[in-house]
Structure formats: structure tokens, C-alpha cells
Amino acid sequence: xxxxxxxxxxxxxxxxxxxxxxxxxxxxxxxxxxxxxxxxxxxxxxxxxxxxxxxxxxxxxxxxxxxxxxxxxxxxxxxxxxxxxxxxxxxxxxxxxxxxxxxxxxxxxxxx
Amino acid sequence: xxxxxxxxxxxxxxxxxxxxxxxxxxxxxxxxxxxxxxxxxxxxxxxxxxxxxxxxxxxxxxxxxxxxxxxxxxxxxxxxxxxxxxxxxxxxxxxxxxxxxxxxxxxxxxxxxxxxxxxx
Numbered sequence: 001x002x003x004x005x006x007x008x009x010x011x012x013x014x015x016x017x018x019x020x021x022x023x024x025x026x027x028x029x030x031x032x033x034x035x036x037x038x039x040x041x042x043x044x045x046x047x048x049x050x051x052x053x054x055x056x057x058x059x060x061x062x063x064x065x066x067x068x069x070x071x072x073x074x075x076x077x078x079x080x081x082x083x084x085x086x087x088x089x090x091x092x093x094x095x096x097x098x099x100x101x102x103x104x105x106x107x108x109x110x111x112x
Numbered sequence: 113x114x115x116x117x118x119x120x121x122x123x124x125x126x127x128x129x130x131x132x133x134x135x136x137x138x139x140x141x142x143x144x145x146x147x148x149x150x151x152x153x154x155x156x157x158x159x160x161x162x163x164x165x166x167x168x169x170x171x172x173x174x175x176x177x178x179x180x181x182x183x184x185x186x187x188x189x190x191x192x193x194x195x196x197x198x199x200x201x202x203x204x205x206x207x208x209x210x211x212x213x214x215x216x217x218x219x220x221x222x223x224x225x226x227x228x229x230x231x232x
Contacts, residue, residue: 001174040218049206049222050157061220093157097216100172103157 002026002096006104012112013084021107023077023094030074031098038098041070041079043090044106050093054079086111114138116207116223124201126232130194134207134223141165141188145210147219148181148192152203162210163190170215202230 003026013019029038037057042050052061054070057077067082081088089111094104120132134146148160161171163181171179175194183190194201204225210217 038216049208049225050219051222052218052220055218055220095157095218097214097218099216101159101216103159105156 002029002099002102004094004096004102004104006092006094006107008107009105010108010110012110013081014112015084015086017084018080018082019084019109021079021081021092021094021109023072023079023104025075025077025096025098028074029096029098037073037077038096039070039072039077040095040097041068042093042095043088044093045090053092081109084109084111114209114221116209116221118205118207118223118226120226120228122226122228124197124228124230126198126230127196130192130197130201130205130228130230132192132205132207132226132228134190134192136188136190136209140185141183141190142185143213145213145217146183146190147208147210149206149208149219149222150203151206151225152200154200155203158203160192160194160205165213197230199230199232201228203228 005024007022039057041054044050058070069080091106115137117135124130145162147162151157163169169181180193206225207223208219209221211220
């Protein structure tokens with residue numbers, strides 16, 4: 001299995017500030033034939049299922065605000081939330097789909 | 113708008129079989145791949161397996177010996193059976209859609225989830 005490791009486990013951010021969540025895979029998830037990174041990001045609020053934010057490492061899903069952006073390649077990836085809003089308080093997960101899907105352990109984002 | 117809804121017993125006895133159904137509305141299960149994912153405090157989010165639009169399943173190797181996923185196209189439903197359950201199988205179980213119909217994928221639509229507790 002590919003192990004996904006997120007950092008930090010939690011962070012507190014002021015409203016309007018920018019924050020970055022890190023995700024590292026135990027092996028490359030860049031498929032050389034199509035040059036795509038098999039990495040997605042989800043947001044989960046209490047009592048709700050995960051919501052897809054980003055796929056192919058940097059493509060925003062339909063309706064996702066542009067303050068959410070994904071980047072990275074190979075084994076190292078980031079999710080950046082610019083201009084943090086109160087509704088962004090949630091746990092964020094990365095997931096690889098290069099092989100049998102696995103998820104990171106989550107990063108909890110709170111308001112400072 | 114595609115919607116998924118899990119249903120089934122919320123309490124299962126240890127060593128018995130967990131059986132869940134996912135009903136899909138707003139789209140046909142004859143398209144895309146359909147997945148089961150679970151979430152527990154101890155193991156986080158764990159992919160269980162999928163069934164393709166043609167009825168071919170694929171399972172997480174760690175659960176493969178205990179899992180069966182099948183589909184009923186006439187009812188637009190797919191199901192999960194997990195046998196010989198233990199307390200470690202207590203989790204919220206989600207059904208979810210794979211939008212790219214690939215062996216490995218991300219998930220764009222999810223059900224609300226159902227908490228299944230395994231009791232001794």
C-alpha cells in the first residue's frame with residue numbers, strides 16, 4: 001500500500017489568512033505515461049461525508065471556491081486555502097489513486 | 113444531481129455478516145464505478161472496494177477474503193457484504209461514485225454514511 005502522510009495534524013488560522021496543508025506519499029504517484037499526479041483532496045465537516053475539492057493534484061471540482069488550490073508532484077503535495085473563511089473549518093484529507101486508494105490521516109483546520 | 117443513500121442494519125453481532133445497500137438516484141449505475149469506503153476513529157478512511165458498471169468487482173487486498181460487492185441494475189442499487197465481522201469493523205460506511213470509471217480513482221459523490229456498530 002502507498003502510505004499518505006499529512007502535516008500538520010491540526011492548525012489554527014486567523015480569518016482571511018492563508019494556510020497550507022502538506023501531504024507526502026510513500027512512493028511516487030506521478031504516472032509518467034500521462035504526466036498526471038493521482039492525488040485528490042477532500043474537506044469533511046462534522047456529521048458529513050468527505051467533499052471532493054481537488055483531483056489530479058490541482059484540478060478544482062465544480063463549485064469549489066478558487067481560494068482552494070492544490071499543487072505538487074511526485075511524492076509531495078500541498079493544499080492551500082487563501083483568505084480563510086469561517087465555513088472552511090473542517091478536516092482535510094488527501095487521497096492517492098495511483099494504486100489501491102489510500103487516504104492521509106487528516107488535518108484539522110480551526111479558526112484562531 | 114446524483115444522490116447516494118446507504119441503508120441496512122446499524123447493529124451487527126460479532127462473527128456475523130454486515131450487509132449494506134446503496135441506492136443511487138439521479139443517474140444510472142450502468143455508468144461509472146461504484147465504491148464502498150469506511151471511516152473509523154482508529155483506521156481513518158479506508159477504501160473497501162468497487163463494482164464496475166459491467167458488474168466486475170475489485171477489493172482492498174486487506175479485506176478481500178471477507179468482502180463481496182454486487183449490483184442490481186433493475187433497482188439502481190449496489191451492495192456490500194462483509195463477513196465474520198469483529199469490533200474492528202465498527203465504522204461509518206459510505207458509498208461513493210468514481211467519476212472516471214477507472215480501477216483506481218477519486219470520489220465525487222458520496223452518500224451521507226451509515227454508522228454500523230459490531231457488538232459482542
